[in-house]
Amino acid sequence: MSRQLWRFHGGLHLPDHKELSSGEPVVEAIVPRQLILPIHQHIGVPAEPVVEPGQRVLKGQVVAKADGYVSAPVHASSSGTVVAIEPRPVPHPSGLSALCVVIETDGEDRWTERQPVADYKELDPSELRNVIRDAGIVGLGGAGFPAFIKLNPGARTAIDTLVLNGSECEPYITCDDRLMRDRPDEIIAGARIMRHALHARECVIGIEDNKPEAVAALREAIARMQATEIEVVVVPTHYPTGGEKQLIKVLTGKEVPSQGLPLDVGVVCHNVGTAAAVHRAVERGEPLISRVVTLTGGVGHPRNMEVRIGTPVEELLAQAGGTLEGVERLLVGGPMMGFDLRHRDAPIVKTANCLLAITGEMAASRGPVRPCIRCGACAEACPVSLLPQQLYWYSRAKDFDKVQDYNLFDCIECGCCAYVCPSNLPLVQYFRFAKTEIWAQEREKQAAELARRRHEFRTERIEREKAERAARLAQKKAMVAKSDSAEDKKKAAIKAAMERAKAKKSATEPKNTENLTEAQQRQIAEADARRAEKKAPVDSEASGGNEE
Amino acid sequence: MLTAIIAITALAIVFGLLLGYAAVRFRVESDPVVERVDAMLPQTQCGQCGFAGCRPYAEAIAAGEVEINRCPPGGENLMLALADLLGRDPVPLDPELGEPKPKMVARIDENTCIGCTLCLQACPVDAILGAAKQMHTILESECTGCELCLEPCPVDCIEMVPVEQTVNTWKWPYPIVVESKA
Numbered sequence: 001m002s003r004q005l006w007r008f009h010g011g012l013h014l015p016d017h018k019e020l021s022s023g024e025p026v027v028e029a030i031v032p033r034q035l036i037l038p039i040h041q042h043i044g045v046p047a048e049p050v051v052e053p054g055q056r057v058l059k060g061q062v063v064a065k066a067d068g069y070v071s072a073p074v075h076a077s078s079s080g081t082v083v084a085i086e087p088r089p090v091p092h093p094s095g096l097s098a099l100c101v102v103i104e105t106d107g108e109d110r111w112t113e114r115q116p117v118a119d120y121k122e123l124d125p126s127e128l129r130n131v132i133r134d135a136g137i138v139g140l141g142g143a144g145f146p147a148f149i150k151l152n153p154g155a156r157t158a159i160d161t162l163v164l165n166g167s168e169c170e171p172y173i174t175c176d177d178r179l180m181r182d183r184p185d186e187i188i189a190g191a192r193i194m195r196h197a198l199h200a201r202e203c204v205i206g207i208e209d210n211k212p213e214a215v216a217a218l219r220e221a222i223a224r225m226q227a228t229e230i231e232v233v234v235v236p237t238h239y240p241t242g243g244e245k246q247l248i249k250v251l252t253g254k255e256v257p258s259q260g261l262p263l264d265v266g267v268v269c270h271n272v273g274t275a276a277a278v279h280r281a282v283e284r285g286e287p288l289i290s291r292v293v294t295l296t297g298g299v300g301h302p303r304n305m306e307v308r309i310g311t312p313v314e315e316l317l318a319q320a321g322g323t324l325e326g327v328e329r330l331l332v333g334g335p336m337m338g339f340d341l342r343h344r345d346a347p348i349v350k351t352a353n354c355l356l357a358i359t360g361e362m363a364a365s366r367g368p369v370r371p372c373i374r375c376g377a378c379a380e381a382c383p384v385s386l387l388p389q390q391l392y393w394y395s396r397a398k399d400f401d402k403v404q405d406y407n408l409f410d411c412i413e414c415g416c417c418a419y420v421c422p423s424n425l426p427l428v429q430y431f432r433f434a435k436t437e438i439w440a441q442e443r444e445k446q447a448a449e450l451a452r453r454r455h456e457f458r459t460e461r462i463e464r465e466k467a468e469r470a471a472r473l474a475q476k477k478a479m480v481a482k483s484d485s486a487e488d489k490k491k492a493a494i495k496a497a498m499e500r501a502k503a504k505k506s507a508t509e510p511k512n513t514e515n516l517t518e519a520q521q522r523q524i525a526e527a528d529a530r531r532a533e534k535k536a537p538v539d540s541e542a543s544g545g546n547e548e
Numbered sequence: 549m550l551t552a553i554i555a556i557t558a559l560a561i562v563f564g565l566l567l568g569y570a571a572v573r574f575r576v577e578s579d580p581v582v583e584r585v586d587a588m589l590p591q592t593q594c595g596q597c598g599f600a601g602c603r604p605y606a607e608a609i610a611a612g613e614v615e616i617n618r619c620p621p622g623g624e625n626l627m628l629a630l631a632d633l634l635g636r637d638p639v640p641l642d643p644e645l646g647e648p649k650p651k652m653v654a655r656i657d658e659n660t661c662i663g664c665t666l667c668l669q670a671c672p673v674d675a676i677l678g679a680a681k682q683m684h685t686i687l688e689s690e691c692t693g694c695e696l697c698l699e700p701c702p703v704d705c706i707e708m709v710p711v712e713q714t715v716n717t718w719k720w721p722y723p724i725v726v727e728s729k730a
Contacts, residue, residue, distance in 0.1 A: 040715065094718035368728040429723040436719040443717070448591035451692045454673040455593045455601060 003204075003233050006253040008246045010381045012239045012416050014171050014336075016210060021296045022174040024303040026182045029319055031078045035103040035310035036347040037063060038090045042138040043145045044070030049101055055082045058112035060287050063101045066133065072146045073136045077289040077308035080105035091313070091332045091349055095342030103310070114285030125151075125197045128282065132197075135281030136288045136350075141165060141176075141242070141271035142333060144351040147278065150268055151197045160266035161252055162200035164191055164275055166207040166214060167235065169242035170334030173354040175292040176272050178304040180207070180214035183276060184221035190275030191230050193282050198268055203230045205272065206247050208237040239336070240414040244269045246383050258410050273353075293348055295320035298327040298357035307348050313355060314344040323357045331356040336415040370423040378417035378427060384410050388417035388427050395434040400441065403434050411435075581610040581634070588629055590621045593672035594694030596645050601672065609634070617641045621693075623648040652693040652708040654686050660705035667697035667706060 040046035047064035051057060057076040064074040080103045087097035117123060117131060133148040153159050164187070168176040180187060187205075195203045207215050218232045235241055235250050245256040247269065254265040262269050273291065280286040289309055293316070296302040300321015307316060313330070317323055323330070331338035332352050341355070348355075378388035387406055394403035411431050418427040516524070586606035597618035599605040608614045609630065616630040617639045624641060631638040641648070656667075656676075663681040675691045678684030686706075697706050711717075 090715065092715050092718075093720070094713075094715055096713065096715050096718060098715045369725050371727050426723045426725065429720065432720040433722050440717065440719055444590070447692075448589070450690065451591040451593065451673050452586075452602070454675070454690060455591065458672065458674050459601075 003231070003251075004253070005233075005235060006250055008241075008249045008383050009385045010383045010416060011241070011246070012381060012419060013237070014239045014419075016171045016237070017296075018172065018174050018177065018210065020172065020174075021294050021302040021304055022177055022211075024174075024178070026178045026292050026304045026306050029305040029307045029311060029316060031105055031107070031109055031308055032311045032315045033105060034083075034312065035077050035080070035105060035308065036088050036312060036345075037074050037077070037101045037103065037310040038088075038347065038349055039064040039074055039099050039101065040090075041074065041144060041309070041349040041351060042072040043143060044068070044072070046099070047071060047074050049085050049099070051082045051085070051101060053082050053084055056080075057082060057103060058110055060114065060289060061112040062134075062287075063103070066136075066146075070146060070149065072138050073134065073287075074101065074309075075136055075287040075289050076103055077310050078103070078105045079108050079110040089343035089346045091341055091346045091352055093339040095340075100347070116285035117282050120193050120196060120282050125199070128193065128197045131282055132278055134287070135277070137274060137277045137281055138288070138350050139271055140273035140277060140291055140350065140353070141244075142337070142351055142353055144349075147270065147274050150270065151194060153198055153263055153268065157263055158266060159198045159200040159263075159268055160202070161268075162191070162195050162198055162203040163248055163251055163262075163267055163269040164194075164203065164205040164272050165242060165244065165247055165269055166205050166211070166218075166272040167242035167247055168211070169208060169237070169239045170336050170354075171239075172296045172356050173294050173334050174296070175294045175304055175353050177211050177214050178294075179273055179276060179292050180211070181217045184214075184217040185225065186276040186279045187218065187272050188221050188225050188227050188230060189283060190277070190279035192227060193278050194268075194270060194275060195229065200268065204251055205230065205232045206235050206241075206251050207232060208241055209234045210237040239416065240383055240412070243383065243412050243414060245412070258407055288350060291348075291350060291353075293352060294354040294356075296354065296356055297331075297362070298324040298359040299355075300324060309350055310347045312345050312347055313341060316348060317344070317355070317357075324359065326359045326361065327357040328360050328363055329358050331358060335362075336419070337413060367424050369425060372423055372425060375422060377420045377422060381416040381420045383414060383416060384412060386411060388431075391434075392425065392427050392430055395430040398434075398437070400434060400438050404438065408434055408438075582606050584633060585609050585630065588622075588626060588633070589619060590626070590692075592621045592692040592694045594621060594692070594696060596620050598645075615639055615642070618645055620646045620648050651711045652695075653688050653691040653711055654693065654695070654697055654706050655688075655709050656684055656686055657705040657707070658683050658685065660703050662703055662705075664702060666700040666702065670696045670700045672696060 039049060045068040048067045049064045051063045057063060058079045059076060061076045062073050063076050063082070066073045082101060083104045084102040085099065086102065088100040088102065089095065090098045090100065092098070120128060129148040129151050132151065133146065137147040138144045139147060139150070166176055166180055168174070191203050191205070205218060207218070215232055215234055222228070222230055222232065233251060235247070240246055241250055244262060248262055248265070248267050249255055252267060254267060256262050257264055277288050281288065290306050291309065292304055293307045294304050295316065299317065303320055305316070305319065330341040330344070332341050333339065333354055335356060338354070338356060372389065372392065374389060376389065382388055390406045391403055391408055391411070394406065408431060413428050413431060415428050418425065421427060586603050589602040589606055591602050593601045595601065597605045599608060605614070605618065609616055616634065616636060617627050619626055620641065627641060628638055630636070661683050663678060663683055665678065665680050667684060668676045668678055672694060673690055673692055675687045676684055676697065677687060693708065695708060698708070
């Protein structure tokens with residue numbers, strides 16, 4: 001049974017250079033002394049550290065938990081002690097640092113308790129997704145979108161096809177190729193689990209025809225595991241067939257709408273590496289703590305290694321014979337879509353599929369940049385049928401409205417346009433510039449909106465408080481006015497009481513004045529005289545003052 | 549002759565009524581210019597334009613009372629966008645009002661703060677948290693960098709710091725290309 005295949009617009013035939021590393025089976029890399037685990041290795045909200053410096057952690061233990069729905073946890077890739085939670089250089093085109101959990105490994109590599117699922121078929125798809133989410137699995141093809149979300153089609157969508165992406169179209173990269181050749185069983189097992197989670201009608205593994213060994217290995221595994229529901233389809237080698245939307249087009253003929261998702265056409269696409277990770281998470285209880293990385297280009301011994309997430313690049317390169325003389329820079333990813341690695345002490349993250357050492361010789365192939373001659377070669381090469389030339393002019397002029405009118409955000413940054421450009425214009429750089437600039441403007445707009453709301457609220461609050469204070473004052477005044485008559489009565493009562501008291505006081509006579517002895521009489525008289533004497537000078541003084 | 553006049557008059561009356569009815573029934577509330585201008589302003593509420601906040605400035609612009617170059621935080625991009633929206637001529641930014649600066653946020657030196665609440669009252673977006681005789685602190689995510697809190701502070705414990713760039717806010721630089729003429 002041969003399947004009908006389709007073609008996408010444009011694309012390129014590139015020299016693939018895969019022979020450098022495709023003969024090298026996947027070898028496990030040495031566990032490094034220090035693991036640097038960035039908390040943000042996926043698309044979405046950064047994870048939240050749940051460990052403290054000084055704490056002992058076991059291999060597979062969660063060190064940072066997912067924060068929100070679109071997020072993924074990070075696990076310790078080996079056992080050891082957390083020594084720091086601090087910003088460290090991460091593999092990112094900016095070369096900036098980001099928060100990382102740093103673990104000093106103890107060499108024991110001791111697992112935490114694993115809880116494999118005995119039979120995934122008995123699990124509800126949502127429970128299955130939870131297992132996959134908790135294992136921190138993200139798309140291993142390069143984008144790093146949390147995998148469990150892509151396994152959640154929602155109630156309304158029926159999934160027709162689950163596509164597993166084994167195209168690996170970019171030159172030099174061989175990690176998926178080797179994974180398919182060395183561990184086909186894991187991929188098939190993972191594919192079955194994914195298909196169960198999605199209730200997909202069919203499952204297709206798309207592989208470019210430059211990887212016949214991978215095709216054979218997977219077909220053999222399918223036959224051995226009797227997984228007849230899974231089909232391996234060989235597609236022509238044509239860059240960028242490994243792009244999600246391009247592969248879907250080639251395999252199913254369906255076109256994912258602009259700014260839409262494969263889900264919109266009833267298709268879900270995952271990388272073969274992600275499928276293997278899903279199998280390990282579900283059937284072995286192992287979270288995502290390692291991935292296959294291709295080390296190639298200007299290195300002593302190009303090879304494919306299973307690397308613990310968080311392994312510093314420098315240490316890894318040493319295991320591939322180090323970089324050769326004349327290596328100018330290191331790329332994370334392939335030559336078409338990869339980015340410069342600024343710090344060699346940055347770690348391998350979940351999305352890093354390849355480390356490519358670029359020598360001066362390889363870089364020298366591009367000539368000087370000349371003005372655009374409007375030849376239109378870029379538009380012919382564009383696999384998304386965009387007009388790169390128009391995008392270039394508008395990006396260059398920083399006309400961000402216009403550039404969006406020409407669907408900038410459908411650009412997959414594959415680099416075909418820049419590759420064919422006879423003027424050697426760095427087109428993708430312009431598009432990336434425009435994209436990040438538009439995102440920044442969007443963020444600013446949101447910040448302005450927030451500030452406006454808060455300012456309005458504050459103004460309103462101040463007005464309200466003023467009104468309330470005025471109301472309180474008015475109320476008090478009214479109360480005072482009302483109680484004026486009552487006050488008079490009260491005052492009169494007090495006055496009367498005081499007068500009564502005065503009258504009573506003046507009316508009081510000294511008691512026990514009868515039947516006194518002589519001595520007592522004398523004492524009283526003396527006391528009276530003293531009192532009179534005491535009073536007299538005051539009186540005279542007062543009268544004296546008056547006379548003056 | 550008479551029938552023609554009557555017919556034309558009748559038609560005129562009918563269409564006139566129709567148009568009149570339509571004008572009332574399908575009246576389109578025009579988008580007020582103030583709203584649109586206000587939506588473009590950066591909402592720092594800093595008052596550098598000489599108005600008490602962004603909205604009063606937007607109202608003045610919409611009324612045509614002031615130039616469109618009085619917002620340093622918005623910078624030249626805002627001025628150009630306003631010129632575009634209002635059909636006015638672009639004018640260079642007013643240098644008296646200060647230079648456009650990179651985005652800043654206020655930071656309180658917590659050792660020096662005496663808890664006087666003066667800055668709390670000055671903040672236009674309630675981005676400062678604190679109470680009398682308690683240390684104050686600034687909610688960085690809410691701070692617009694308007695600098696209005698600097699002035700009232702009696703102990704000068706507030707300083708403006710540039711917003712730190714992170715992996716998530718980093719932008720690809722504009723490509724530097726030297727085009728060879730050959």
